[in-house]
Amino acid sequence: xxxxxxxxxxxxxxxxxxxxxxxxxxxxxxxxxxxxxxxxxxxxxxxxxxxxxxxxxxxxxxxxxxxxxxxxxxxxxxxxxxxxxxxxxxxxxxxxxxxxxxxxxxxxxxxxxxxxxxxxxxxxxxxxxxxxxxxxxxxxxxxxxxxxxxxxxxxxxxxxxxxxxxxxxxxxxxxxxxxxxxxxxxxxxxxxxxxxxxxxxxxxxxxxxxxxxxxxxxxxxxxxxxxxxxxxxxxxxxxxxxxxxxxxxxxxxxxxxxxxxxxxxxxxxxxxxxxxxxxxxxxxxxxxxxxxxxxxx
Amino acid sequence: xxxxxxxxxxxxxxxxxxxxxxxxxxxxxxxxxxxxxxxxxxxxxxxxxxxxxxxxxxxxxxxxxxxxxxxxxxxxxxxxxxxxxxxxxxxxxxxxxxxxxxxxxxxxxxxxxxxxxxxxxxxxxxxxxxxxxxxxxxxxxxxxxxxxxxxxxxxxxxxxxxxxxxxxxxxxxxxxxxxxxxxxxxxxxxxxxxxxxxxxxxxxxxxxxxxxxxxxxxxxxxxxxxxxxxxxxxxxxxxxxxxxxxxxxxxxxxxxxxxxxxxxxxxxxxxxxxxxxxxxxxxxxxxxxxxxxxxxxxxxxxxxxxx
Numbered sequence: 001x002x003x004x005x006x007x008x009x010x011x012x013x014x015x016x017x018x019x020x021x022x023x024x025x026x027x028x029x030x031x032x033x034x035x036x037x038x039x040x041x042x043x044x045x046x047x048x049x050x051x052x053x054x055x056x057x058x059x060x061x062x063x064x065x066x067x068x069x070x071x072x073x074x075x076x077x078x079x080x081x082x083x084x085x086x087x088x089x090x091x092x093x094x095x096x097x098x099x100x101x102x103x104x105x106x107x108x109x110x111x112x113x114x115x116x117x118x119x120x121x122x123x124x125x126x127x128x129x130x131x132x133x134x135x136x137x138x139x140x141x142x143x144x145x146x147x148x149x150x151x152x153x154x155x156x157x158x159x160x161x162x163x164x165x166x167x168x169x170x171x172x173x174x175x176x177x178x179x180x181x182x183x184x185x186x187x188x189x190x191x192x193x194x195x196x197x198x199x200x201x202x203x204x205x206x207x208x209x210x211x212x213x214x215x216x217x218x219x220x221x222x223x224x225x226x227x228x229x230x231x232x233x234x235x236x237x238x239x240x241x242x243x244x245x246x247x248x249x250x251x252x253x254x255x256x257x258x259x260x261x262x263x264x265x266x267x268x269x270x271x272x273x274x275x276x277x278x279x280x281x282x283x284x285x286x287x288x289x290x291x292x293x294x295x296x297x
Numbered sequence: 298x299x300x301x302x303x304x305x306x307x308x309x310x311x312x313x314x315x316x317x318x319x320x321x322x323x324x325x326x327x328x329x330x331x332x333x334x335x336x337x338x339x340x341x342x343x344x345x346x347x348x349x350x351x352x353x354x355x356x357x358x359x360x361x362x363x364x365x366x367x368x369x370x371x372x373x374x375x376x377x378x379x380x381x382x383x384x385x386x387x388x389x390x391x392x393x394x395x396x397x398x399x400x401x402x403x404x405x406x407x408x409x410x411x412x413x414x415x416x417x418x419x420x421x422x423x424x425x426x427x428x429x430x431x432x433x434x435x436x437x438x439x440x441x442x443x444x445x446x447x448x449x450x451x452x453x454x455x456x457x458x459x460x461x462x463x464x465x466x467x468x469x470x471x472x473x474x475x476x477x478x479x480x481x482x483x484x485x486x487x488x489x490x491x492x493x494x495x496x497x498x499x500x501x502x503x504x505x506x507x508x509x510x511x512x513x514x515x516x517x518x519x520x521x522x523x524x525x526x527x528x529x530x531x532x533x534x535x536x537x538x539x540x541x542x543x544x545x546x547x548x549x550x551x552x553x554x555x556x557x558x559x560x561x562x563x564x565x566x567x568x569x570x571x572x573x574x575x576x577x578x579x580x581x582x583x584x585x586x587x588x589x590x591x592x593x594x595x596x597x598x599x600x601x602x603x604x
Contacts, residue, residue, distance in 0.1 A: 059486065063465045065474075066481035074486070084577040138503055147457045150489065224411075233464075235486040244489055254492065258366040258466025260393065288431075 084157030095165025096130025132230025139259020334368015365468030461509030514584025
């Protein structure tokens with residue numbers, strides 16, 4: 001009896017610690033990555049790092065034979081221009097699709113749509129990049145008489161298509177979370193379906209929808225392979241949607257392999273990594289706080 | 298590279314397991330040669346590796362690209378046996394190899410490549426001077442529109458020049474910079490920096506306003522190769538085998554392979570085979586120019602004498 005009891009206690013303890021370990025591991029990994037990125041890039045920050053040049057110069061010449069310069073302004077502008085365009089396209093589409101899926105369509109259509117959206121989310125980013133390179137590029141040249149089809153517009157459309165699934169699924173959850181009593185009350189007051197959506201559901205689900213959009217932004221900022229292929233990878237402050245750009249992520253992907261380990265170039269690429277980390281953390285944290293905002297209500 | 302390594306490990310493991318008891322076969326363990334670097338050379342290196350597998354089934358050659366800089370970085374770290382490069386190793390890279398491994402990189406010229414200047418077939422331009430190319434690509438160059446070079450593009454897309462270039466670890470990029478812009482000059486930013494020789498040609502084929510550079514082996518019928526003149530008024534030369542061999546084409550370069558110190562026996566045998574008539578024929582078939590006899594390594598001639 002006692003023997004068996006002890007066995008059970010040990011098993012219990014073992015399983016409990018394994019589960020606890022799994023839970024903690026996520027935190028460990030995040031801090032591990034944080035620590036690693038800072039260790040690789042951090043040292044350059046404290047040795048006469050030219051912050052002014054880094055943030056305000058567009059000259060990115062990491063392998064210049066005579067005058068090495070590390071200015072990432074053009075890359076920051078590139079990342080933000082592509083992300084902004086992607087959100088201008090993806091947020092209305094994504095929220096609209098979320099409203100349709102959650103409020104307007106029948107059960108069967110809803111299940112089908114959800115599966116299709118999940119498939120959309122599962123397409124690898126390199127395939128999206130390939131579509132940008134081979135389908136959108138000639139299309140943009142032909143439609144807009146643009147000199148080049150690999151540009152902000154191309155990257156923005158591709159990123160929009162990639163972030164729509166996230167916006168739809170989180171947006172739909174937010175709309176679902178609105179209690180049915182709100183809908184019943186609205187209908188009882190004689191509101192049409194459109195009025196119900198516009199006056200009742202959207203205000204009620206406001207925070208969740210905002211969080212959906214922010215997570216879409218985080219997805220777009222962090223995306224690498226697709227934008228590397230679709231934006232033209234040219235260091236350039238875009239004057240219009242038809243100009244090619246280069247993003248922060250694509251620069252790291254393209255150049256980290258060449259940079260000798262622990263060289264200045266290598267460390268500056270890690271500083272770009274820190275910058276990206278801070279941007280996505282800020283966006284995710286905001287989204288998280290916004291979602292918490294709904295719960296507290 | 299990782300995939301190649303994993304494959305090699307798997308192959309070794311299979312061999313060890315498959316013939317565990319038989320000691321006579323254990324001695325014939327399959328040897329691998331890790332080969333990485335230049336994208337210019339990657340197609341030829343792949344073709345060599347495939348044909349060599351038929352000649353010498355005991356040795357398998359694992360080829361990967363990534364750019365000359367990537368290959369040389371792997372060599373200086375001691376993770377590949379042969380680095381392919383379309384530029385000479387820099388002093389810093391040689392120094393790093395010495396520090397990391399205590400060995401000196403040894404250079405082998407396995408052939409030559411002419412860098413062709415490509416434009417879209419609809420572009421009426423036929424020839425270009427080195428100075429014009431520099432105006433287009435250099436940091437303080439002034440040519441941004443085709444009209445400035447006296448070229449009228451058909452169609453209504455405007456005549457902005459779309460500069461296509463390469464990522465900065467490409468040997469082609471470094472060679473082009475040295476040959477066209479000079480040792481200390483920089484490229485003008487804003488060019489489309491693509492990740493492979495083939496990508497450059499494919500993008501130009503789809504972009505009427507584009508100009509770009511790539512090894513002449515990558516030419517297709519969808520793009521136009523320009524004749525290049527060293528100075529205005531001089532005769533413009535089309536890149537081809539003869540003009541590369543006789544030195545009249547101005548943008549030609551050696552194709553190199555590097556080993557760490559004197560190569561091991563099986564690596565050396567592979568290099569000997571590359572210099573053989575068969576190996577050089579494969580190189581020629583890919584659109585490159587074979588290395589002249591007097592540039593073959595000394596031990597290659599010695600080996601020829603012994604059957």
